[in-house]
Amino acid sequence: MNNQQVHVAIAILYQENKFLMQLRDNIPTIAAAGCWGLFGGHIETGETPEIAVKREVLEEIGYNLSPFFEFGCYADDTVVRHVFHAPLLVELNQLVLHEGWDMGLLTPKDIRQGNCYSANAREVRPLGVMHQRIMLDFIEKKQQS
Template identity: 80%
Template sequence: MKNQPVHVAIAILYQENKFLMQLRDNIPGILYPGYWALFGGHIEPGETPNVAVKREILEEIGYELPPFVEFGCYTDERVVRHIFHAPLLVELNQLVLNEGWDMGLLTPEDIHQGNCYSQNAREVRPLGNTHRQIMLDFMERNQS
């Protein structure tokens, strides 16, 4: 019997030409431990992706999402990722990191090269492959 994939809601939050990402906790057993990834999380039973993304962002960084737009859905054997995007309308120091090792505004260059320095980890950490691909697709579709 095949396991059902987990459904998650994730937000691409952007400010000027940078993107807010979370350095995931370096805990064995979680997906992408110690990797940069997008904020978001599991959709609770009976919850819509839209409701889940607002709840997760509020829980993880204390940010009340402004109006947001659906970007797409990325599916693999384990996870169905519902992706949304919205502007980040506050300074980084106004956010409270409640989940994860670090957070930062990554540049398109960071995303293209697939890694970024973390102040908290005191080292360069990689981006999770799926999250990097989502960001590359997003940047490509939103080039002005």
């Protein structure tokens, strides 16, 4: 493992074949700025990926992640992404967005085409490249099971 790599824990949340995604803030210094991505974030010192994903989802949308399951690990030169998945058991209006610009339930079609309209941004915004790849893998595996 390379010490320069950042470890993050992210969650694929799904409801009726739609997937909850976050429109990331338009801050140039953050990864996938202004793009749709998955909820989650950095794993703090002493945390397991499982603890981190629960904490991040609770911080970002006020949702208690339970039950949830491991999906996989996606690593590149800079980031190791620990990916989990879970059913979203509440309505969208019961979530409170604390981080990001918008959130929405994206369809597999939105994910395949790589973009989705945001009411808050009032325009179509792209999916983050790695987040789209993870989602396409997940959708494909889900269809096979």
